[in-house]
Amino acid sequence: MSSNHNHAASREVSKRHKVEGPQKHIVGFILSLALTIIAFAAVAAGEINETFTYIILVAMAVVQVIIQMAFWMHMKDRGHLFPIIGIIAGVFVVITMVIMALYWVWW
């Protein structure tokens, strides 16, 4: 009975505002977990060619970061245009700096 009541109440709340459930965060967690395990497994196996391993590692990291930012840092929510611009600007500076440092030291 009381669960019915709670159900009705939560439905009423969800009509007014979209109440988020834990599911999407658990999905984000499981995806992050899977991507992490793939990255570690690729290195632990040690059988794959070096360049290909690098590509796997970078791809896993980038995908995982995008998932975490979208879900956990709420960047996919509305009103996050400035945060997205800020982080993209930061990433642009970082890529420039990494290329600059490698170029400066090694070529």
Place this chain on the structure above:
Amino acid sequence: MSAHDHVEGQLPHEPEKATLEARNKILGFWLFLGAEVVLFGTLFAAFLALRHNIGDGPSASELFQLPMVFAATMILLTSSLTSVFAVQAMHQHNKKSMLTWLIITIILGLGFLGLEIYEFTEYVHEGHGFTTSAFSSSFYTLVGFHGAHVAFGVLWIALVIGQVFKKGFNVVTAPKVYISAIYWHFIDVVWVFIFTVVYLMGKVAG
């Protein structure tokens, strides 16, 4: 207590964005995170440029133990999940559950720090001191900076919990919980790049 209950009963759906001040704080915090991205970017750039200069010291693949790094990664990833649960509990106006998740986050953060301190001590015993090589200096600077961020995050969340206890759960303290959770996720995001670039790529390079 009843006064608190009354205030909590009137909390808006997203208490962290209820006031203009709170929304400005969140925007300002994102600008800070942009600067943090650049800070870690410089450290990553230095590390990437110097990681093969091991001098007389041990190389990355001799040093790193993947199981320990994996354990640290799992701890931090789980703590990121528990901090997002805290924000979710906040949205449901469940103060007790919010505080519980925040305390679990702190405990996991301390576990991560303990593991990192143990790891660094091991490395020093193996002859990988701060001044051993360009690789060791850039390694300790990058990973140590991240560790310092974790330590600061633990302290910060602890202080926020203290404030919620003292001043109650309201539109002033809610943005603080939200922002500290964002900071915690950011620490986890930086760690994703550290375990990829420093540890896994270090193992691959041989």
